[in-house]
Amino acid sequence: xxxxxxxxxxxxxxxxxxxxxxxxxxxxxxxxxxxxxxxxxxxxxxxxxxxxxxxxxxxxxxxxxxxxxxxxxxxxxxxxxxxxxxxxxxxxxxxxxxxxxxxxxxxxxxxxxxxxxxxxxxxxxxxxxxxxxxxxxxxxxxxxxxxxxxxxxxxxxxxxxxxxxxxxxxxxxxxxxxxxxxxxxxxxxxxxxxxxxxxxxxxxxxxxxxxxxxxxxxxxxxxxxxxxxxxxxxxxxxxxxxxxxxxxxxxxxxxxxxxxxxxxxx
Amino acid sequence: xxxxxxxxxxxxxxxxxxxxxxxxxxxxxxxxxxxxxxxxxxxxxxxxxxxxxxxxxxxxxxxxxxxxxxxxxxxxxxxxxxxxxxxxxxxxxxxxxxxxxxxxxxxxxxxxxxxxxxxxxxxxxxxxxxxxxxxxxxxxxxxxxxxxxxxxxxxxxxxxxxxxxxxxxxxxxxxxxxxxxxxxxxxxxxxxxxxxxxxxxxxxxxxxxxxxxxxxxxxxxxxxxxxxxxxxxxxxxxxxxxxxxxxxxxxxxxxxxxxxxxxxxxx
Numbered sequence: 001x002x003x004x005x006x007x008x009x010x011x012x013x014x015x016x017x018x019x020x021x022x023x024x025x026x027x028x029x030x031x032x033x034x035x036x037x038x039x040x041x042x043x044x045x046x047x048x049x050x051x052x053x054x055x056x057x058x059x060x061x062x063x064x065x066x067x068x069x070x071x072x073x074x075x076x077x078x079x080x081x082x083x084x085x086x087x088x089x090x091x092x093x094x095x096x097x098x099x100x101x102x103x104x105x106x107x108x109x110x111x112x113x114x115x116x117x118x119x120x121x122x123x124x125x126x127x128x129x130x131x132x133x134x135x136x137x138x139x140x141x142x143x144x145x146x147x148x149x150x151x152x153x154x155x156x157x158x159x160x161x162x163x164x165x166x167x168x169x170x171x172x173x174x175x176x177x178x179x180x181x182x183x184x185x186x187x188x189x190x191x192x193x194x195x196x197x198x199x200x201x202x203x204x205x206x207x208x209x210x211x212x213x214x215x216x217x218x219x220x221x222x223x224x225x226x227x228x229x230x231x232x233x234x235x236x237x238x239x240x241x242x243x244x245x246x247x248x249x250x251x252x253x254x255x256x257x258x259x260x261x262x263x264x265x266x
Numbered sequence: 267x268x269x270x271x272x273x274x275x276x277x278x279x280x281x282x283x284x285x286x287x288x289x290x291x292x293x294x295x296x297x298x299x300x301x302x303x304x305x306x307x308x309x310x311x312x313x314x315x316x317x318x319x320x321x322x323x324x325x326x327x328x329x330x331x332x333x334x335x336x337x338x339x340x341x342x343x344x345x346x347x348x349x350x351x352x353x354x355x356x357x358x359x360x361x362x363x364x365x366x367x368x369x370x371x372x373x374x375x376x377x378x379x380x381x382x383x384x385x386x387x388x389x390x391x392x393x394x395x396x397x398x399x400x401x402x403x404x405x406x407x408x409x410x411x412x413x414x415x416x417x418x419x420x421x422x423x424x425x426x427x428x429x430x431x432x433x434x435x436x437x438x439x440x441x442x443x444x445x446x447x448x449x450x451x452x453x454x455x456x457x458x459x460x461x462x463x464x465x466x467x468x469x470x471x472x473x474x475x476x477x478x479x480x481x482x483x484x485x486x487x488x489x490x491x492x493x494x495x496x497x498x499x500x501x502x503x504x505x506x507x508x509x510x511x512x513x514x515x516x517x518x519x520x521x522x523x524x525x526x527x528x529x530x531x532x533x
Contacts, residue, residue: 058422079427092418093474093478098476103416104427153426
């Protein structure tokens with residue numbers, strides 16, 4: 001990987017959960033989870049549905065009070081958050097431009113720049129309800145980055161985005177991390193694409209079942225059990241193909257996935 | 267123009283200016299039934315005021331706030347569906363209010379006036395209370411606007427990014443109680459919610475942003491008051507219901523399929 005940041009583990013975490021346990025309706029959603037995000041670090045959380053990914057992210061953000069353990073973050077931490085679910089009712093009139101200022105004011109130029117970065121520069125005046133699923137996710141990402149966050153928490157940020165757009169958005173998240181030096185907590189199930197620029201992968205299924213650098217994790221038996229050997233192969237291809245060209249043209253970026261996935265695995 | 271009519275207009279316009287922006291949040295947060303519950307508690311507030319010999323507006327505000335607080339607290343740990351809880355509180359406070367009014371043999375209470383408004387009996391003191399209280403409500407709403415709006419879109423997003431949507435929501439509930447208190451004399455306990463939601467609903471079609479919708483809702487509310495009061499004068503109809511019918515007329519017009527800069531959404 002070509003990341004040139006100082007070893008992330010050296011820095012103080014921006015936010016962390018320690019021995020986190022969350023109960024809901026008499027059962028543990030997650031238990032004994034330790035997770036920290038440091039400046040400049042991309043932590044990707046993967047795991048099955050119901051494995052507690054979103055719950056852990058919410059606890060890290062201080063949105064849920066844990067039954068066990070604790071959640072800490074730097075005082076005054078500037079957060080950009082893309083929640084997993086966000087429905088905007090038709091009764092609520094709002095353009096993309098207004099959405100960008102939902103939790104704070106930003107200069108027009110910054111808003112235009114953020115919308116341009118995610119590939120929807122022309123949609124500032126468009127009502128939210130008229131966006132496609134993919135455009136809406138891009139708008140949500142732009143809204144989170146226009147805040148110049150120190151910690152970016154993205155809960156399945158590419159839902160509804162087509163495959164090429166998905167690659168471009170993951171690429172963009174890496175670029176933003178490099179530019180802002182922010183920590184990123186990324187929750188994902190399309191791990192085969194995301195992991196190339198990830199520093200740490202955490203597999204979550206009620207508790208942490210595996211953790212480490214992408215390649216180390218994909219070779220672990222826990223990971224193979226969770227996602228099967230093919231997922232590891234797909235990841236390997238992407239990481240390999242990834243070395244060339246970074247990021248100018250985010251939209252429709254083609255990463256040339258023409259290699260056969262089996263090539264690396266087999 | 268007779269002075270009583272001028273007073274009626276001023277009182278009605280004052281209430282409409284406040285009810286419009288607040289009503290937008292009632293729409294966005296789906297609080298129509300909540301508004302009904304608070305206003306039904308108003309009658310209980312009237313009796314409270316008479317018994318304690320305090321100003322009626324104050325009594326109604328206290329009663330509405332007392333009903334609102336358990337609702338806000340119950341909302342956190344839902345035992346029953348919220349419309350069930352609202353239904354229980356709404357109708358029992360109304361029933362208890364009417365019973366207490368009937369029991370108060372010593373005081374003559376104009377029940378119909380409190381239920382449907384008595385705008386033509388609005389005094390200059392009432393107008394001062396409406397405009398003073400209304401200005402305060404609008405000022406507080408402006409202060410909490412961003413966290414309240416962000417929390418309406420998504421409370422967790424707002425909280426994660428450092429706003430306090432929970433506090434904004436509680437303050438907003440108090441503002442609702444305040445509007446119920448100052449609107450009681452104008453449209454009456456039974457019709458306050460109409461003044462909150464109908465102008466806002468009429469404004470939705472023409473607004474591209476939340477702030478624009480709030481201003482438009484206030485404007486439509488004022489138009490409804492002017493229309494309704496003139497109608498009431500010409501046709502000798504009760505004033506509160508006439509204002510509501512005026513608002514309804516505007517809403518129906520807003521539904522007409524003319525072309526505008528309408529933010530139609532789903533395209």
